[in-house]
Amino acid sequence: MTTEAEDAFRAELKRWRDVRGRSQSALAREVGYGPSYVSKVEGGTQRPSEAFALAADRVLQAGGSIAHAHRELSAGRGAVPRQQASEPGAPHESSLIVRHEDTRLHFDGAVYRATQRRELYNDSPDPITRYLIRISVDRYPGDPERSNEHYRANPLTWEEIDLTATVDGEPIGWKIQHDRDAFKELWLLFENAHGRYPLYPGESVWLEYSYTVGADKWGTWFQRAVRLPTERLSVQLDFPSALAPKVWGTETTMTAAALPFRTAITRTEGPGRTLFAWSTDDPPLHARYRLEWKFRSSNTEEETTDTMTATASEKMRSVGMVQEGDPILEKPAQRFTLPDEAEDARRVVAELGSAAERAAEVHVFGKGMGVAAPQIGIDRAAAIVRTPEGETLTLLNPRIIEESTETDEQYEGCLSFFDVRGMVPRPMAISVEHQDIDGTVRITMFERGMARLVAHEVDHLHGLLYRARMRPGVQPIPVSQYKGTGSQWQYGGGK
Structure with a gap:
């Protein structure tokens, strides 16, 4: 036994x-x-x-x-029992359950080939005859105008995608739902010229599809959104070792919190190839999992600065941060209508989390950091703030409703003009009204360093840069003269 x-x-x-x-x-x-x-x-x-x-x-x-x-x-322990989504009669938000979704992304230095395998279980009383898939690309994450312009001139075509699909190894066809420059949506049909292969109630099947996208249209990221009840999600990235790849991941939950992956990404070296693997069990519905990477030995045409000699602002521009002078930084951001726009909010927060990870790759943020949606070219009222300890706060539709009379003045930096640091007076405490993803209105009080970080990002969402907060006659200093990089703000009382 x-x-x-x-x-x-x-x-x-x-x-x-x-x-x-x-x-x-x-x-x-x-x-x-x-x-x-x-x-x-x-x-x-x-x-x-x-x-x-x-x-x-x-x-x-x-x-x-x-x-x-x-x-x-x-250790003599068993797996923690979990409710099996495939048990007959168990309640689900969907009649289709993904027992395992596994993606393999192979890159040969010029072309990406994505292969996705899903074990599907039919938990409904009716046969299932089709499955909706999406192919979406973004060459320049954090710079939507540049991406839109790129795809208008170089649209993603069905010929280059070279899509193939099978059900339990049997080739199947598809029907196009949407055909846009950077986005394809289609129904995989469980049939071909020789027969039909419905997924009947209580049965499971392996669905596999594969497609190709060139590096000129892909972008260094891969994202999965959990739209169906899923028991296991796994991703494998296969890169040339000569490119010296580095990979990280961000999770955006149903509450719109942006967090690093809860489980580690494993790395394996093979002959000429570097493999990264990651998996998670029972991912919550509507969660988004985003992997990003950079090739440290790559010399693409898009690299406009040498990382050894680039200025601080050039480094931030290279990771997708909109720079001072762009009109999007000078106007109030569009508020979300929640919960109606919950999916849009989660998407924007996922982009913010990814942008924060990219920024952290090129600079050490000893005081914490924040990113507002306009700073990555998105005109929506969302921002994230990361504490020096690595905790992440998500702000949707925030506004400051109360400020303390006590203030202090300390240096701040801004990712949108990072070559200087400015002495900015701020309240020692603020109360901020903001919303949860379900539309619930909350009021949160922040003090000291967190008050400064949050106030800086709320200003961004109202079209203000910290220059507008500085005392008359005071000017920012070059970052070369600033002595506080990597350290925390200083306050009395040991805090």
Whole structure:
């Protein structure tokens, strides 16, 4: 009789074999074990070794899931029971359930090939005969005007996409829903010229589709939005090692909070290739998971500055920050109508989180940091603030409704003119009215450093830069003269 932990390990191993399309014998060869070893492990007659678990996790690019299941097995613990979305009669927001969604993105230095596999389960009383997919690209994240202009001149075409799709290995066709310059939406039809392949109630099927986009149209990011009940989500990025890739991830939840991934992205080096793998269980509906990367040895035509000699403002411009002089920084941002525009708000917050990650790659923010939507070219009333400790605050439709009479004056920097620092007086405490994603109005009080960070971003959403807050006759100083980079603001009383 097997334990729950043993059952959980075997299920995890088999799940990843299915996702990667490996037979038992093929996996055994790749991990260096005998042909019968995997069969015995999955059959419950062979206890897996730690070396086998680690090797299987690496070969199957499981993002640490198989290794974690083995640690639980070794510790004598079982997996925490979770409600199975596939149980007949269990309530769901959708009749279609994604048991596992796995994406592999391969880049050869010029072209990206995305392959997405989904194990779908029909939890409805009716057969399902089609599935909606979207292909969306953005070459210049954080610079929508530049991206729109680029795609107007160079639209994404069906010929270059070279789409293929199958259901359980059987080729299927599709019907176009929307065809735009940088966005394609289509129904994959569970049929072809030889027959129809409906997904009947209580059945599951592997749906796979693959498409190609050149680096001139892709952009260094990949995002998944959870639109259906999903039990497992995994992503694998496969890059040339010569490009010295670096990858990070941002999660935007249903509440619109932007956070780093809760689980680590694993990195594996192979012959000439670097693989990154990440996975998560039971992602909440409407959550967005965004991976971004940069190639540290890449010399693309878009790189206009040498990172060793670029000014601070040039570095911020290179990561998508709109610079002073752009009209979008001089007008009040458009407010969200919540909860009607909840999806738009989540999308904007995801972009802000990604922009903050890019900025953190080129500068150390010892005092914390903030990014407002106009600073990445988006005319909406949203901003995020990150504390020095790494916590993230999301602000939707914020406005300051009360300020303390006590003020102080300290240097601030702005990502939209980062070559200087300005001495700015601010209230020591502020009360801010803002909204949750569901439209709930809240009032939050901030003090000292957080009050300064929040007030700076709220100003951005009202078309003000900190220059307008400086005392008459006081001018910003060059960043070369500023001595506070990397340190926190100083206040009396030990705070």
